[in-house]
Amino acid sequence: MSLSVDVFTADENGESRFLDAPEGSSDLAGFESWRTTVWGSETVRSLGARFFPQLAGDDLRVPPEDVPEFIEEVLLLQGNVESIAARMDSSKPVAQRVGEIAGRLNNILDAAHRASRIRGGVQIW
Template sequence: MLVRSLGARFLPVLADRNLEVEADQVPGFLREITLLRAHLDLIAFGTKHPQTAEEHREQIQLRLRITEEAALRALGTGGGVLIR
């Protein structure tokens, strides 16, 4: 998987199951989101998807932003993140 080759370890879990990020893992999770955002074009254009690459890029960007917002809230409250 492309995102795994970039060093992602949290978000690829979603391909198989829900993702549970414990409170102490949230800073690393936020770093992973930043990493993926830095390689957004590579991810969007390097994966096969029924949408156009640009539409796919926009969807990934939106999902990363929503996920980051949730992780920042979790960081602020000392909680974790659950993505289903």
């Protein structure tokens, strides 16, 4: 099972409306196991991340007003992807882990930028 990243807006009744990923974009946010092994890992927590570690216990919903801070956190993780990958407990080579994590962070950042442009939020689930 995989985690997905989606952009949402609220309709006139306050109900969430999830938008389809545009052509050329991906909604992949990692494997289900990454909730604890990557996004909720001690390495990510030690970097000062506050959004991603929430995935260890539940889905992550970033409201529109927090999207700019969320983007900063994604950029922080992108700058430390080698360290995150090196500390993962995995049989895959570190270079492969780096590529996988970097790819998912790119997808998440793309979704966050799309959300920011329309004053929407981001959900990873």
